[in-house]
Amino acid sequence: MSIDKNAVTKIARLARIKVTEDEKEVLTKELSSILTMIAELDKVNTDGVEPLTSVVQMQLFEREDVVTDGGMQDKILSNAPEQAAGFFVVPKVVE
Amino acid sequence: MTNLTNHTIASALAGLRKKEFTAVELVDAHIKASEAARHLNCFITETFDTAREQAKASDERYAKGTALPLDGIPIAMKDLFCTEGVQTTAASRILEGFKPPYESTVSGNLKKDGTITLGKANLDEFAMGSSNTTSGYGNVINPWKRKGDNKDLVPGGSSGGSAAAVSARIAMGATGTDTGGSIRQPAAFCGITGIKPTYGRCSRFGIVAFASSLDQAGPFARNTEDCALLLKSMAGWDPKDSTSVNRPVPDYTALLKSGVKGLKVGVPKEYRIDGTNPEILEMWDKGVQMLKDAGAEIVSVSLPHTAYALQTYYVIAPAECSSNLARYDGVRFGKRVEGDNLIDTYEKTRAAGFGKEVRRRILIGTYVLSAGYYDAYYNKARKVRKLIWQDFVNAYQKCDVLLTPTAPTPAFAIGENTQDPVTMYLNDVFTIPASMAGMPGMSIPIGLSGDGLPLGLQLLGKPFDEETMFRVSQTLEDAAQFTAVPSNFVKAA
Numbered sequence: 001m002s003i004d005k006n007a008v009t010k011i012a013r014l015a016r017i018k019v020t021e022d023e024k025e026v027l028t029k030e031l032s033s034i035l036t037m038i039a040e041l042d043k044v045n046t047d048g049v050e051p052l053t054s055v056v057q058m059q060l061f062e063r064e065d066v067v068t069d070g071g072m073q074d075k076i077l078s079n080a081p082e083q084a085a086g087f088f089v090v091p092k093v094v095e
Numbered sequence: 096m097t098n099l100t101n102h103t104i105a106s107a108l109a110g111l112r113k114k115e116f117t118a119v120e121l122v123d124a125h126i127k128a129s130e131a132a133r134h135l136n137c138f139i140t141e142t143f144d145t146a147r148e149q150a151k152a153s154d155e156r157y158a159k160g161t162a163l164p165l166d167g168i169p170i171a172m173k174d175l176f177c178t179e180g181v182q183t184t185a186a187s188r189i190l191e192g193f194k195p196p197y198e199s200t201v202s203g204n205l206k207k208d209g210t211i212t213l214g215k216a217n218l219d220e221f222a223m224g225s226s227n228t229t230s231g232y233g234n235v236i237n238p239w240k241r242k243g244d245n246k247d248l249v250p251g252g253s254s255g256g257s258a259a260a261v262s263a264r265i266a267m268g269a270t271g272t273d274t275g276g277s278i279r280q281p282a283a284f285c286g287i288t289g290i291k292p293t294y295g296r297c298s299r300f301g302i303v304a305f306a307s308s309l310d311q312a313g314p315f316a317r318n319t320e321d322c323a324l325l326l327k328s329m330a331g332w333d334p335k336d337s338t339s340v341n342r343p344v345p346d347y348t349a350l351l352k353s354g355v356k357g358l359k360v361g362v363p364k365e366y367r368i369d370g371t372n373p374e375i376l377e378m379w380d381k382g383v384q385m386l387k388d389a390g391a392e393i394v395s396v397s398l399p400h401t402a403y404a405l406q407t408y409y410v411i412a413p414a415e416c417s418s419n420l421a422r423y424d425g426v427r428f429g430k431r432v433e434g435d436n437l438i439d440t441y442e443k444t445r446a447a448g449f450g451k452e453v454r455r456r457i458l459i460g461t462y463v464l465s466a467g468y469y470d471a472y473y474n475k476a477r478k479v480r481k482l483i484w485q486d487f488v489n490a491y492q493k494c495d496v497l498l499t500p501t502a503p504t505p506a507f508a509i510g511e512n513t514q515d516p517v518t519m520y521l522n523d524v525f526t527i528p529a530s531m532a533g534m535p536g537m538s539i540p541i542g543l544s545g546d547g548l549p550l551g552l553q554l555l556g557k558p559f560d561e562e563t564m565f566r567v568s569q570t571l572e573d574a575a576q577f578t579a580v581p582s583n584f585v586k587a588a
Contacts, residue, residue: 003462054308080426
């Protein structure tokens with residue numbers, strides 16, 4: 001299994017990671033090598049097997065439907081790269 | 096004993112209770128050891144001043160007779176656990192300067208029991224790696240060296256700083272997390288004991304997430320009893336983690352000395368794979384003999400899907416990582432690199448903030464989850480995962496624990512195994528299957544290789560039966576008498 005440079009460009013865009021042309025060359029090789037390894041899974045017969053979604057067989061715990069936290073705007077904003085008037089600031093998205 | 100750093104946790108607690116020394120003295124001795132071994136790069140953030148303050152408080156409790164179960168014990172905290180007000184980086188530049196406004200449940204549990212954190216231990220970036228060479232804050236160096244060779248060796252990963260700190264007598268114990276072997280493999284490389292409990296035993300709340308269906312916290316220490324003491328403190332149900340399991344935490348030390356007579360130890364034939372170092376296979380045979388001599392019954396078992404665990408892992412772990420790491424967008428916390436617009440800001444922030452290995456795994460994860468590939472890769476892997484889980488369930492019909500090697504080689508030099516990512520991934524070939532199945536596992540040092548490096552064996556247990564694993568581990572420890580210490584942890588003047 002191998003992928004080409006166009007596929008790498010597409011995945012990088014989906015993952016929101018900027019990659020340079022040089023990096024794309026290297027990544028094409030590295031990701032192909034990993035995907036070749038992964039492709040060995042095709043040898044396993046999984047007909048009629050249900051996907052494993054959790055290793056722990058248990059019922060989810062239910063708690064009282066009440067507010068348990070909140071009122072900590074300062075704490076939540078304390079690590080923001082940029083904030084103003086109690087909000088996170090992002091680059092302009094609407095012209 | 097003149098050097099307080101040679102104590103085990105159990106013996107230090109006894110000494111503190113008997114007032115043979117104070118917590119201040121104990122903590123100071125370890126701070127000095129840390130300062131002398133800074134070249135190992137075990138800590139990303141040192142918290143020595145707070146540690147000294149806490150030691151004073153601990154001594155006051157000892158004086159008043161109100162000491163806590165682990166009062167005054169200096170530990171290293173993997174920098175993947177959020178610690179309130181103390182920088183938590185996950186060894187990534189994208190989180191540089193991040194000070195969590197809350198405490199992880201596991202670190203909080205240890206604090207409540209009186210442990211004192213000396214610093215935030217270095218690791219592979221976001222716990223992705225097997226050699227601690229993907230950290231954004233430099234490599235950790237293994238305190239062990241090959242005989243007659245001065246090359247720096249890796250401590251294993253991802254919990255490399257934690258394992259190196261315990262091995263180098265900087266900390267008496269440490270926290271780690273294990274997603275595919277990140278506690279067990281570094282424990283083996285550094286000649287110490289480490290346990291990954293059953294998935295769900297420790298709360299994941301406040302641990303920076305890598306692959307949520309696999310991540311599990313556990314302790315490192317220099318023997319079985321100390322690991323048992325630490326795990327007792329760390330484990331337990333937490334309403335803040337819906338995958339933590341609500342069942343009582345036993346006193347893990349209670350059964351330590353009850354031996355292995357009548358226990359069935361399984362030896363899986365599929366773990367005898369090509370490319371394993373012959374010395375490790377020899378050590379495995381030795382371990383089997385030790386347990387036989389102690390009265391255990393040895394049974395051969397089969398885990399037929401072992402050969403596919405690595406491939407399954409490299410679909411599921413990257414898939415979950417690509418999803419978990421979507422939160423690092425430069426908006427709410429962490430690094431931001433300004434772009435021309437919002438998307439450009441995301442892309443530049445993530446390109447600058449994540450290291451190579453992390454980017455690679457995010458991209459693989461994005462690919463296997465993308466439209467058209469989800470069934471072929473992700474769902475296929477989850478089906479094979481079910482078969483791997485079933486293998487263990489079947490094997491445990493025939494035995495109580497499994498004994499295998501921990502890693503296929505001893506510690507390697509920094510820079511080795513880097514030609515291709517897949518070569519590095521092979522390090523975890525023995526640890527990943529149990530991770531996929533959520534089973535508990537631990538690594539115990541058994542002996543030294545011909546060139547003087549520690550070799551470990553892995554025990555795997557039934558779900559929530561850490562107690563039996565600890566019993567077997569104690570038996571191996573008593574038989575192996577592993578007393579070697581790394582000789583090069585203090586840099587020659």
